[in-house]
Amino acid sequence: xxxxxxxxxxxxxxxxxxxxxxxxxxxxxxxxxxxxxxxxxxxxxxxxxxxxxxxxxxxxx
Numbered sequence: 001x002x003x004x005x006x007x008x009x010x011x012x013x014x015x016x017x018x019x020x021x022x023x024x025x026x027x028x029x030x031x032x033x034x035x036x037x038x039x040x041x042x043x044x045x046x047x048x049x050x051x052x053x054x055x056x057x058x059x060x061x
Contacts, residue, residue: 027036032048042048047055 026039028039029035030037030043030046030048031051033043033046035043035045037043037045042054047053
């Protein structure tokens with residue numbers, strides 16, 4: 001049966017887990033209105049996605 005030979009300290013355990021945290025969310029500029037939006041999502045401010053108006057928004061281009 002596999003049993004650890006020595007106790008791993010909290011410091012060593014946390015160093016191993018240092019890369020497991022979540023990264024920041026990616027944003028890009030909307031090509032229609034210039035607001036920041038998530039990639040591959042409809043723009044919340046103008047309703048455009050990939051050059052098409054999918055949702056009637058407040059701004060019209």
